[in-house]
Amino acid sequence: MVNLVQLGLGPLGQKVVRFALQRSGLHYVGAVDPAPDKVGRDLGELCGLKELGVTISKDLATALKGKKADVAIITTVSSVAQQLVQVEEAAKAKLDIVSTCEELSYCQGTFPETAAKIDAICEAHGVSCVGTGVNPGFLMDYLPCVLTSVCQNVEQITVRRFQDAAQRRIPFQQKIGAGLTLEQFRHKVSDGTLRHVGLAESVRMIAACVGWKVDNFTESLDPILATERITTGHRMIEPGMARGVEQIGHGWVDGREVITLHFRAAVGEPESADTVEIRGEPSFKSTIPGGINGDIATCAIIVNAVRAIRNAAPGLKSMLDMPVPGYFQHL
Amino acid sequence: MVNLVQLGLGPLGQKVVRFALQRSGLHYVGAVDPAPDKVGRDLGELCGLKELGVTISKDLATALKGKKADVAIITTVSSVAQQLVQVEEAAKAKLDIVSTCEELSYCQGTFPETAAKIDAICEAHGVSCVGTGVNPGFLMDYLPCVLTSVCQNVEQITVRRFQDAAQRRIPFQQKIGAGLTLEQFRHKVSDGTLRHVGLAESVRMIAACVGWKVDNFTESLDPILATERITTGHRMIEPGMARGVEQIGHGWVDGREVITLHFRAAVGEPESADTVEIRGEPSFKSTIPGGINGDIATCAIIVNAVRAIRNAAPGLKSMLDMPVPGYFQHL
Numbered sequence: 001m002v003n004l005v006q007l008g009l010g011p012l013g014q015k016v017v018r019f020a021l022q023r024s025g026l027h028y029v030g031a032v033d034p035a036p037d038k039v040g041r042d043l044g045e046l047c048g049l050k051e052l053g054v055t056i057s058k059d060l061a062t063a064l065k066g067k068k069a070d071v072a073i074i075t076t077v078s079s080v081a082q083q084l085v086q087v088e089e090a091a092k093a094k095l096d097i098v099s100t101c102e103e104l105s106y107c108q109g110t111f112p113e114t115a116a117k118i119d120a121i122c123e124a125h126g127v128s129c130v131g132t133g134v135n136p137g138f139l140m141d142y143l144p145c146v147l148t149s150v151c152q153n154v155e156q157i158t159v160r161r162f163q164d165a166a167q168r169r170i171p172f173q174q175k176i177g178a179g180l181t182l183e184q185f186r187h188k189v190s191d192g193t194l195r196h197v198g199l200a201e202s203v204r205m206i207a208a209c210v211g212w213k214v215d216n217f218t219e220s221l222d223p224i225l226a227t228e229r230i231t232t233g234h235r236m237i238e239p240g241m242a243r244g245v246e247q248i249g250h251g252w253v254d255g256r257e258v259i260t261l262h263f264r265a266a267v268g269e270p271e272s273a274d275t276v277e278i279r280g281e282p283s284f285k286s287t288i289p290g291g292i293n294g295d296i297a298t299c300a301i302i303v304n305a306v307r308a309i310r311n312a313a314p315g316l317k318s319m320l321d322m323p324v325p326g327y328f329q330h331l
Numbered sequence: 332m333v334n335l336v337q338l339g340l341g342p343l344g345q346k347v348v349r350f351a352l353q354r355s356g357l358h359y360v361g362a363v364d365p366a367p368d369k370v371g372r373d374l375g376e377l378c379g380l381k382e383l384g385v386t387i388s389k390d391l392a393t394a395l396k397g398k399k400a401d402v403a404i405i406t407t408v409s410s411v412a413q414q415l416v417q418v419e420e421a422a423k424a425k426l427d428i429v430s431t432c433e434e435l436s437y438c439q440g441t442f443p444e445t446a447a448k449i450d451a452i453c454e455a456h457g458v459s460c461v462g463t464g465v466n467p468g469f470l471m472d473y474l475p476c477v478l479t480s481v482c483q484n485v486e487q488i489t490v491r492r493f494q495d496a497a498q499r500r501i502p503f504q505q506k507i508g509a510g511l512t513l514e515q516f517r518h519k520v521s522d523g524t525l526r527h528v529g530l531a532e533s534v535r536m537i538a539a540c541v542g543w544k545v546d547n548f549t550e551s552l553d554p555i556l557a558t559e560r561i562t563t564g565h566r567m568i569e570p571g572m573a574r575g576v577e578q579i580g581h582g583w584v585d586g587r588e589v590i591t592l593h594f595r596a597a598v599g600e601p602e603s604a605d606t607v608e609i610r611g612e613p614s615f616k617s618t619i620p621g622g623i624n625g626d627i628a629t630c631a632i633i634v635n636a637v638r639a640i641r642n643a644a645p646g647l648k649s650m651l652d653m654p655v656p657g658y659f660q661h662l
Contacts, residue, residue: 019483138481146477148658149635150469150628152350209657280658282627286619293613297481300612304480311652313644321642323652326540327479327611 001025002306002331003069005095006043007086008076009033009056011171012100014047015299016075021049023303025331030063031056060089071306074099078197080107080114080131087129091121096312097129098305100298102197104131106141106318109204119316128312132305132319134297135161136198140261141205142319144276147286154210154280158260159202163291164269165244166232172295177223177242178267179235185223185242195221196263199249203259207251209320214259216252221245224266233267243267300327307331332356333637333662334400336426337374338417339407340364340387342502343431345378346630347406352380354634356662361394362387391420402637405430409528411438411445411462418460422452427643428460429636431629433528435462437472437649440535450647459643463636463650465628466492467529471592472536473650475607478617485541485611489591490533494622495600496575497563503626507596508554508573510566516554516573526552527594530580534590538582540651545590547583552576555597564598574598631658638662 004026006017013033020026031043033056044052057063060072072090077083080103087104090097107115122129131137140159148154165173177185177194188194199219207214223242230237237243244266251259272291278284308325309317319325335357337348344364351357362374364387375383388394391403403421408414411434418435421428438446453460462468471490479485496504508516508525519525530550538545554573561568568574575597582590603622609615639656640648650656 022483134481142480142655143477145655145657146474149473149632149656150465150623151658152353152627152631152634154658209655209659211660281631282624284619284621284623286617288615288617290615292481292615296483296613300483301480303483319655320657321654324473324476324540324650325480326476326651327482327485328540329542 001027002071002310003027003029004306005030005032005060005063005069005072007032007060007072007074007090009038009046010075012299013075015295016073016302017043017047018049019299020073020303023328023330026303026306028052028054029067029069030054032058032060032063034058060093064093069093069095071096071098071309073302073306074101075302076101078102080104080111084114084118087118088121091125091127091129094125094127096127096309098302098309099129099131100133100302101131102133102136103201105133105136105198106201106205108316108318109208110200115316123315126314128309128314128317130305130309130312130317130319130322132301132325134292134294134301136201137319138297138301139274139292141202144206144278145209145320147276147278148210151278152281154278156258156279157206158262158277160262160273160275161264161291162269162271162273163265164272165265165267170234173233173267176244176265178233178244179237180242182223182225182240182242189221194245196247199247199261199263202261203249203251205318205320206259212251212253212258214251214253218250219247221247224264226268230268237267244269301325304328332358333402333641334358334360335637336361336363336391336394336400336403338363338391338403338405338421340369340377341406343630344406346626347404347633348374348378349380350630351404351634354659354661357634357637359383359385360398360400361385363389363391363394365389391424395424400424400426402427402429402640404633404637405432406633407432409433411435411442415445415449418449419452422456422458422460425456425458427458427640429633429640430460430462431464431633432462433464433467434532436464436467436529437532437536439647439649440539441531446647454646457645459640459645459648461636461640461648461650461653463632463656465623465625465632467532468650469628469632470605470623472533475537475609476540476651478607478609479541482609483612485609487589487610488537489593489608491593491604491606492595492622493600493602493604494596495603496596496598501565504564504598507575509564509575509598510568511573513554513556513571513573520552525576527578530578530592530594533592534580534582536649536651537590543582543584543589545582545584549581550578552578555595557599561599568598575600632656635659
């Protein structure tokens with residue numbers, strides 16, 4: 001039996017709660033979300049389940065009063081700088097930590113000072129901490145690293161995540177800018193709300209695994225424009241409007257591009273697929289036709305990582321140095 | 332710098348030596364093979380390389396005299412009962428162990444008493460030990476377990492390794508019985524020389540990951556017969572002769588088949604591919620068209636596991652509880 005505390009109860013956090021409670025051996029003893037419309041409500045009721053007898057608290061200290069917890073699941077922010085305080089609080093409460101924070105997934109490579117701080121805090125309190133999710137955390141970093149296990153040499157790694165967003169929920173279509181004018185799209189890019197966070201972390205994780213000293217990382221973000229009227233999504237998209245986004249991360253060693261992470265999500269995309277292509281000995285391609293549903297996968301891997309983090313040594317972990325966070329029915 | 336000892340210098344062991352020496356930071360200090368035509372020869376010379384100044388010894392004690400070694404790479408037998416003595420000797424010499432022994436890859440599930448013995452020996456001497464390879468060790472167990480990480484539920488796992496053996500080397504075609512009469516094929520099956528070892532281990536590893544209590548394991552082994560003359564392999568195969576082998580492992584829970592491992596290797600097979608199919612939430616299929624070359628992959632993952640086993644805690648490990656054994660250029 002593992003006792004959980006949930007930090008962050010947006011749509012993703014609520015889904016994680018529902019997923020965790022479908023496993024046997026996982027149990028919530030506390031929940032935190034400072035939003036005034038959530039504090040004081042029952043966790044189960046908020047998540048569309050039966051009452052759990054767990055009241056949502058405004059902070060972790062209140063949530064843990066008189067409770068014995070083992071693991072904090074954090075689904076709050078993308079920035080590791082903002083995550084730091086929450087990690088510190090949880091570690092001091094002797095909780096192992098599993099987090100959706102994108103930058104946490106491999107801050108060892110992108111924010112080494114913050115990573116060292118988190119590692120020290122975790123070691124001092126004998127707890128372990130990992131950031132994961134479908135991407136970053138799985139499709140564009142962990143999975144390619146796993147696939148290199150059968151390689152005697154690796155020269156280049158390309159990962160493609162291409163998604164037709166037509167079947168996805170409205171917030172996802174909005175998130176990728178589908179239906180925006182070029183001006184609206186650029187505005188959302190400049191205010192930072194239309195951006196997949198994690199390509200830098202994924203590039204650094206692959207590089208650390210293979211042993212490449214990436215001396216240059218570049219990233220592009222562009223709208224994918226409709227060339228004809230599209231009616232397959234939740235709203236009509238006229239020619240010239242954005243139907244989605246294309247974001248590419250490039251990792252370079254000595255002027256040679258060794259890692260390419262190609263993310264495309266758009267309404268009317270001809271084919272959805274997740275592909276890892278390795279050039280080396282042997283060269284091969286691994287494809288998941290249709291691709292992996294991001295919402296399900298992120299919430300599932302967060303719950304699956306609970307077992308793995310319980311079995312990990314203290315400190316800040318990445319997916320590279322954890323036991324396999326495979327699915328489990330019961331703990 | 333990691334100092335290696337090689338135990339077993341058949342064709343696979345020799346290839347491992349060549350692969351290991353292509354990485355920087357791996358160094359051989361000793362080698363063991365009791366075959367009279369190998370003892371006393373130089374390891375590099377035997378493996379088709381330049382002289383290494385490492386003499387092949389008849390046993391580990393002789394090989395280690397005056398040497399400081401870190402890891403034993405064992406490429407000798409398929410049976411964990413036969414492997415036990417070698418593991419014990421290496422552990423007593425304070426060597427971490429990476430082995431191709433198929434049954435060792437998940438003896439935790441198939442030979443729990445032997446596994447407990449190995450675990451205790453390794454713990455007592457502060458070393459860690461793992462059995463791996465392309466299969467068992469990767470394609471039919473580790474990789475499917477990794478893929479379940481994005482699942483909220485898993486109902487059924489099917490793995491298919493289909494190989495057209497026409498392009499493979501002669502010993503491989505012989506190993507799978509291509510060109511044998513039905514009688515010759517059955518003879519080789521009954522004397523145990525025509526059998527892929529490891530399906531039981533792979534089923535048990537997946538079951539342990541997901542949490543299935545497999546109450547029945549069955550395995551079939553049949554020739555794939557030529558229905559017309561085949562000329563694509565190294566020898567002509569007449570109708571009615573075997574062109575390869577089909578071996579299927581089935582894992583059952585409460586009368587329901589939850590794991591199916593389907594291995595087919597034959598000359599004239601229409602398509603080579605390695606496929607993992609997961610039925611659950613989400614359901615998806617992951618395919619490597621063309622499949623992974625077994626010889627390269629086994630030798631590569633053995634070398635890659637050296638880094639992972641150095642970072643693992645003492646005891647008998649499986650691929651489930653190791654850090655990712657991804658490719659590395661240098662240690």
